[in-house]
Structure formats: C-alpha cells, structure tokens
Amino acid sequence: MEGMKNTSKHLFVSVIFLLVMLYIIPLGTFAILDPLDFLALQTIRKSLDDMPGSNFFSSWDFTSDPCNFAGVFCEADKVIALNLGDTRAGSPGLSGRIDPAIGKFSALAELSIVPGRIMGSLPQNLTQLKNLRFLAISKNFISGEIPAALAELRSLQTLDLSYNQLSGWIPPSIGEIPSLSNVILGHNHLTGSVSSFTSQTLTRLDLKHNNLTGAISPSSLPPSLQYLSLSDNRLSGPVDRLLGRLNQLNYLDLSLNRFTGSIPAILFTFPITNLQLQRNFFAGPVRPLDQVTITAVDLSYNRFSGEVSPLLSTVQNLYLNNNRFTGQVPGSFVDRLLSAGIQILYLQHNYLTGIKINPTSEIPLSSSLCLQYNCMVPPVLTTCPLKAGDQKTRPTTQCAEWRG
Template structure:
C-alpha cells in the first residue's frame, strides 16, 4: 500500500473511532429515547428564528455536548429543554413522545411555547428524579396524569396555558416537596382539591372552570394564591393562618359575605377581590403601610357603609362600583396629594363628599375618579376616569335619596 493511501486509511480509522466513541459517550437508552422524541416533534417554519433541531445530528454529534437543550451528567440526560424560548421563535409542533420516560435520570423537563398537542405522557409519573416540569403555552389536552402529583422530588409543576381538562388530581400529603403549582389558563373542572402539598409556596389555578368552596386545608406557607376567573363560591374562609401571603387574587368568582378583617395587613401587597358578590363594609382595621407597588381591588361588589382609613397606605386602590356612602376620609385626600396613593377609583358609589380645595391640581402621577356619586359637582372632573365609568358626572338625586333612606333604615 502506498504511503499516501496508508495515511488516508489511518485518518479514516481514527475518525471512525472518535465518531463511534462520541456517539457512545451517551447512554444507549437515552440516545434511542432522544431519537424517538425528535421524531415526534417538528419545527414551525420561521425565517427569523433559529432552528432548534439543527444541532440534533444523530449520525455524528455527541448529544451531551452538541444537542441544543440537552444537558448530561455521567452520560445520562438530566435536563431536556425543547424549543428555543426566544420571542421570535414560533416553537415546536407535534406531540410529546412517551419515550421521555426512558430518560430515567431526568430532573428537568421544559417545553417552550409552541403548538404541541396531545396528552402529557402518563409515564412521566415514573421519573422519580424530576424536580421541574414546565410545559407551558402549547395545546396539550386530556387529563393531567395523577402520578405526576406524587413524584417525591418534584419542586415546580407548570402546565399553564394549555387545553388540559378533567379534575385536578389530589396530592398525597407529605409525599412530595412541591413548592410551585401553576395550572392556570386551562379547562380544568370540578371542585378544588380538599388539600394540597404542605410545602406549597405558589399556587395559581386561575382561568379554569373550577367550582365549590375554598378548601379547609390550605398550606400555611403560601405566598402567592390566585384562583381568579373560576366559579368558586361561598365565604372567604380559611386564609387566616397564611402569615406569609403576599399576593391574593380571588377575583371574578362568586364569593359572598364579608371580607375578613385579617386580610388587611401589610404583608399582603396585592389583594384582588373584584367582581364577586362580597358585602358588608371596608373593615374597621388600623391603617397599614402597604408600600410601593401595593394594589387592592375591591371593585364591582356590594360593599356598603362609609370608607374606613384601613387602606390609606395602598398605592393603587379600586373601590368603584359598590354601594359605599358618606364622605371620603381626609387621610385619603392627603395621601393622593402627597403622591403616595397614585390611583384612587371611587366611581359608581353613593359618596357625598371628597374634601379637597376647589381648583386644586393633583400630581401628574396620580389618577382619581369620583364620578357618578352623590355630589352635585365632583371637584376633580372626569379626566382620570376610565371609559367604563360612563359620561355622567353625578347620580340622579332620587337614587341618592333612596340610598340615604336605606342606610338610615338599616341603622334604626
């Protein structure tokens, strides 16, 4: 054999050796699973986006070092991120392959926004190392596999913005370490589960079709709770022990009865209870210093009585579309003047006075709306009012008289 031919032959042998070694640097079972996963997904064409699967070359590349979205440890896949997550990328289509369950060392599974359809593979419930499952903003359907809720090491489960249906599977108390549960924007039905994982810190079940009342057992460590836009009814009960709660959204449901006084505390910087059937008055609670960025929305309910000083420190306050009467406390006016309260909506009530000097110009950073109340000429005009407030500056006199009579009768 000529020397040149021998050198070429030697180069081919060396190349073949390293190619084979590279392919074998990953577990054969994981390698096969990735091939099945790739075959179940397609990329949505886009001229502007980088093609996610362009690096998935099964003939030459080492998946552990070359495949986008694949992270390994000791030749096993531990993180699988499907899609680029970039805003200009339309994402992936297809279905989630059951072969994901063959990646037995997987601890993070992420699917970025796209149009992936079909069910969540029920065998994911066998991957006991999983800590994060995030399959958001796609078109996944059918029930959530119950076994997922009992994975012993699961920390975060985010299945939001899909088309999942059925009931929320119950969690076995004490079985897992779930801290974050986000199932918002789906088509989930039935009552809320009677209990949740004791370790839960973040719970978002908003924008579903859930019914029933608040569960008796709510994790005491919750910091974020959103049940907005469901069909949940009954009183707001069982939240007194949530001493760490900072964000509460129970808006657009069918809650009724009085607002518990214990909710008016400085640690809750966002309290959204609008568009329910809540009654009674604003609780007689001491004024708290809620701080910058705080929001309280009690609008579109059936609250009555005079406004109390409880909410003076809130930055954005909505009390509009209730049945509140009397004069606005001086403290609220001073807070608006100082710019600490930036939004105060009181329109569509039966308020009789807003103690501010005629012609006073509020700071440009504030928005105050007091139209359609029982004041002949609201002192601040309607420039800051939303379009939904309507064009009428004051209530008809007969409505104000009727409201006064009702209030007087209730005090007799």
C-alpha cells in the same frame, strides 16, 4: 502451545474489532451515553420539529455527542435535564407530540418545553421519571386530562402546565405530593373543585382562567402559600376563614368569581403587594387593623358597604368603585392625592356624600380621581375611565333610599 496460539488469535481479533469500531465511531461521541437515553433522544427528535424561524434542532447531529446537543444536559452517562426549544423570548417553538419515549430517561430531573404547537396528551409513562423535580410545558396545545398518576413523582417540586387545553378535574392526589412548591395550571379548561393541597412547602398556586366551581374548604390550602391566583373561575362561598390562615401571602387574586361574605381585617396586615378581589359578591364593611401598605388594592364591583376607612389612604392604586360605600371621603385621601401619594383613586358608583377638597386645588397629572355617580356633585377636575359612564351624580331617589 496450541492454547497460547488461540489466545493470541482472539486477542488479535479483539484489537482489530476495537480499531474498526473506533474508526466507525470516533472517540468522544455518543458511545459514552447510556444506550436507552440515546435511543430515547432519537425517538423524541423524530416526534418533534422546529417551527418556522426556529433552529433548535440544528445541533442534534447523532454522529456527535448528544450531551452537547442544545437543551440536553448530562451527568456521567445519563440525561438529567431536557429543555426543548429556544428559551429566547419571542422565538418560535416546536411542533409535534410528546413521544412516550420521554419516560425512558431514568435519571431525568428537569423537563421543559418552550411555547409552541405541541399537540396531544401527556404520556402516561411520565410517572416513570422518579427523579423528576421540574416539569414545565406551558403555552402549547396539550389536551386531555392531567394524569392522576403524576402523584407518583414524589420528588416533583414544580408543575407548570399553564396555557394549554387541559380538561377534567385536578387530581386530588396531586395535592399530596410532599415536595410541591409551585403548581401553575392557569389558562386551561379544568373543571370541578379546588383540590386540597397538603404540601407544607407549597408557595405558589395559580389556577386562574379555568372553569372551577364550588366552595373552598378553610383547611384546603397550606399557610406556606405566598402567591395565590384563582381568578376568572366560578368559585363561590365565603373565604374569610381560609384567608385568615394564609399570613405569608404576598400576592392574592380572587377576582372574577362568585365569592361571598366578608374579608378578614387581618388580611391587610399580610405582606401582600397586590390584592385583587374585584367582581365578586363580597359584602360588609372594610376595616383594616392598621395603615395599609399594599401597593395595589382592587375591591371594585362587590357589595362592600359602610364608610371608607382612612387607613386605606396609603394605598397607591385603590379601586373601591361599584360598591355601596357611604359617608364622606376622608381628608387623608385628599392630602395623599395632592401630594401625588395616590396614583389611582376610583370611588365612582357608590353612595358617597362629599369630599373636602378646595376647588382651586390642582390634582397632580400623575394622579387619577373618579367620584362620579355618587350622592354628591364631584369636583370638576376629576378624571374617570370611559366605562364609568356619563352621569355625574346618582339619582336622589336612590340616595334617599340607601340612607333610609
């Protein structure tokens, strides 16, 4: 009998406690979220602030359900995605630092922070996010080195740390993540060579505007690549064998480097829409295998030589200026110009000797032709950029020397 009284007493106390808790913590609030995730959200909130003009954190009221906060996405009792900041274009972002508490979200698959003024380095314990597939923190002020331990994130598919202040080498282990499809590290202060990327799912590699140096091994990049930008570094050496393997490319930008040697003719048959090779030390003839269907081709400021191939006349925007091309401009270029098929044809600063165009022909207003500083008198109605200079023709001594 006494035992039944004690049981009833305990049951009564439990009910009273439950009623009190329901009064203090209304039903449908943060009580359903994993405690570790809840505490991590609180810590992150303390480490970040809205920049003037942003009200991203206005919904982060911890007396309500955190799964209803802006940028917080949950599945069951876990946070699976954090998109920190207002994603509308032009909106002010966040300031502060990324707290190591970010590594406490055991189920987090996606982490992004919009452009703002996030300072400091990347927390080392990001490597605890074993389910992370998407990591994008661009256009902030993240500094320090890229943690080599990020390679432990074997599920990572997208890594975007562009437009920050990162320094040091690109950890070679990053290239060994098997599921990587997008690596975007442009506009930082990264040094060293281009690491080898072995992931056969890699489609986008963007390392532009860094301080990368050295040659690139022909086998360092996978044939799965569709977008490759290495622009504005100090990379050198030949790339013909490398490019010959990347037959899935639809965008290629190697401009503003120190690459040498020739470019493979097969490159022009790839599904590329934009080819940027300007301001390097490429040399030799340019001989496509077939009619070129690329929309924009920029080979300017190199050392290409030989005659201009008529197979290039189908390119809409073609920059061959500041090279060593010789001979006549093919008639197919004239036909395409007059029919407005070519919008930009820059051939200035070469050793070209003529173009067969009727002086009375009118080049469409939508087209630009520049031929000055060659071994000929250019047609009157040609439009050149200001940086082409004022000299219409190349000195005859230079022309004679080049022919010789």
